[in-house]
Every structure is written in C-alpha cells, then in structure tokens.
Amino acid sequence: EIVMTQSPATLSVSPGERATLSCRASQSVSSNLAWYQQKPGQAPRLLIYGASTRATGIPARFSGSGSGTEFTLTISSLQSEDFAVYYCQQYNNWPTFGQGTKVEIK
Amino acid sequence: EVQLVESGGGLVQPGGSLRLSCAASGFTFSSYSMNWVRQAPGKGLEWVSYISSSSSTIYYADSVKGRFTISRDNAKNSLYLQMNSLRDEDTAVYYCAVNYYDSSGPLDYWGQGTLVTVSS
Numbered sequence: 433e434i435v436m437t438q439s440p441a442t443l444s445v446s447p448g449e450r451a452t453l454s455c456r457a458s459q460s461v462s463s464n465l466a467w468y469q470q471k472p473g474q475a476p477r478l479l480i481y482g483a484s485t486r487a488t489g490i491p492a493r494f495s496g497s498g499s500g501t502e503f504t505l506t507i508s509s510l511q512s513e514d515f516a517v518y519y520c521q522q523y524n525n526w527p528t529f530g531q532g533t534k535v536e537i538k
Numbered sequence: 539e540v541q542l543v544e545s546g547g548g549l550v551q552p553g554g555s556l557r558l559s560c561a562a563s564g565f566t567f568s569s570y571s572m573n574w575v576r577q578a579p580g581k582g583l584e585w586v587s588y589i590s591s592s593s594s595t596i597y598y599a600d601s602v603k604g605r606f607t608i609s610r611d612n613a614k615n616s617l618y619l620q621m622n623s624l625r626d627e628d629t630a631v632y633y634c635a636v637n638y639y640d641s642s643g644p645l646d647y648w649g650q651g652t653l654v655t656v657s658s
Contacts, residue, residue: 466644
C-alpha cells in the first residue's frame, strides 16, 4: 500500500494570503495524484488531477505541482469559501488518501 | 449534470448486514467505473471498492475483503455495496464516486453519502 502523508495537519491563513499544502508518497506515483476539497457536511470535490490539471470549474487560484513522491497544492489568494479540509490521493495503485490538511482562518 | 444519490444506511448491530445503493443520473452509467469510499466520523477518507463499467474488474480494500461485495445493475443505473459481518470500525459515511474521465483515474464526482452506524 502506498502511504500518503500530508503536512501540515492544520494551516492558519488570513484571507487574501497564499496557502501551500504538501503531500508526500511513500513511493513514486508518477503524476497520478489528485487533490480534493471537503467542507463540513459535504462530499469531497475534485480540484486537481494529474498532479497539476485543474478539474472543470475550479478557479485558477488553485494550482498543483510535483511528480514522483513530492506534491504541492497552492491556493494563491485565499477566499472565504476556501477554508476547508484538503486531501491528496494517489491513483497509481489501489487508491489511497492522505490524512488531510485543514485550512483555517487566522 | 452528474448526480449520485446514496441510500440504505442506518443503524446495525455488530455482525449484521446492510446493503447500500447509489442511484446515478446525468451520464451514461454503463460506460463508467464506480467506487465506494468511506469516512469514519471526524476522520479521513478511505477507498473501499472499485467496479469497472462491465463488472469484469472488481477490487476491494484489505479492510473489507471477504465481507463486502460491490455490484452494479447497468439497466437500473445503480451501484450497490453488500456489507456483511459488520464491525464497529465500519461505522462511517459511505460515498459512491465515479471515475468520469479515466477509468483508473481520480474520483471526479461524488454523492452526498449515507451514514452507516455499527453499534449494539
């Protein structure tokens, strides 16, 4: 099983600031990496796939980068609706998720 | 518009059984692979099972192998998860999700989930 490790567990950011979230895989997953956003009481929503491609309807302030074992999700200027939990997921093998990063208001 | 609606959750005793359903609409269900993903209360996401469009390929997480069975009825646009020998640790919200653009890719669309509580 490929273990996905996200950091930090919680990120405190002020609206308008930049947020950088990290995800590390225990072995290479190539670019088979997705990011999801989940708000309380809601289902996850796909943000990024292929490590860097935005899903349909996702604002340009969300960007992903990385390959192999190190990945980053960047939110360039946080809006109020962006405060949520973010999960990375690899689909190079049986799908596995990271434990999540909560982005909270500073 | 892709819509996935889960049902069938509820309270069940340890060792019991439950069958979840996922009704799909807004896309040609028979052409897409489907998944079940669960989330224990206050915890992260755990992939549970995968079924290809024709049901020819099925995968399970080790945590449910031998106890859960995924199936689909393409004529009814429905996905199912038969859960037997339920344990406390199976308590979770269960989501169905579709691989819409790539059968082995990310989970493009998700339902709103159905809560399964295993407790005596």
